[in-house]
Amino acid sequence: TAPAAPDLAALSGLLRTALSHGAPGAMARIDDHRTSWDDHATVHKAVEGVADRGSGEAMDTADRFRIGSVTKTFSAVVLLQLAAEGRLDLDTSVDHYLPGLLPDDRITVRHLLSHRSGLYDYTNDLFERTVSGFEAVRTKVFTYRELVAKSLEHPLTHAPGAAYDYSNTNFVVAGLLIEKLTGHPVRTEYENRIIKPLKLADTVYVHPDTKIPGRHARGYLTPDDAKAALVDATDQTMSWAQSAGALISSTRDLNTFFSALLGGALLPTRQLDEMERWVPAGTGQAYGLGLRRRDLSCGVSVYGHTGTVQGYYSYAFTSKDGLRSLTAVANTSNNDAVYGTMLGTLESAFCGKLAK
């Protein structure tokens, strides 16, 4: 059965609601393919508000933005390609590849990619106080091992494999694994294995440079004291996240990436199936390997990832066959009302008027 047509009026209404909750701007792009992920797509775009509060420049779906944890799916694809090449085994101990790094040799590569390692998330400490925590790291450059060391100041949150417990530390270790197995920085692997093959012209990994190259939306961090002024968080190294969150992209490129991934263009079937072995991750949610599944009100499940970095909320999801993709962005963060409102764009895009 063909999916319900997107409800574009509802989609624009949600973007306007996000603005009413404090987002300076919001945007969404839907790519609707007919028979295959790479055929000519019908494109729907929606924009509201401003990309830049200073100049008043309007939000534009062509604007680059920081994608945060959507980066985790890129890192997972690289490691799963290495598994397909026989250079990595998902169920082997991380200790085999990175001896002595982690305190428990029961932690496997699969545990990292499914957030079941038990490794404490060091960002809980970094960002307990939102603005001062951000300003303390905005221009900092960390090594992967410094970030892992921050995590290991705490005991494991549970025995390896025992539970799903989202942690950025897992994908920092994933970055170390990529560099160890390939001898290249993650940037090279993203470029050679994903960005160049899919021609993702807007997708860049510029860590530790603080600037977003080319045309982009500025990002505004909402302080914990919501009455305080928004903080322009656009320029930062993203070194606190790196392979867990430092990519920059666009709505077009993320739609292409997830359509290609679920359309089978990036991984052999065997590895894509591994990516879709789900553990429960909250109501109507599941986590595979660097991939989220969300079960919508109309019975449709969608596959992708969300991202939260200072100044940007992003949501990038596609249908099971990769034929319809949505990327939605608001240029604020630390704002639960905006986060929840923007999540509704998945319903407008994939359930259309069938959304309950």
Ligand SMILES: C[C@@H](NC(=O)[C@@H](C)NC(=O)CCCC[C@H](NC(=O)C[NH3+])C(=O)[O-])C(=O)O
């Ligand atoms: C949730 C999301 N995860 C990510 O994108 C990763 C990279 N981001 C985080 O872990 C949140 C960092 C703090 C953001 C800050 N919050 C605070 O500082 C709170 N005190 C903010 O909202 O900008 C995902 O996987 O979907």
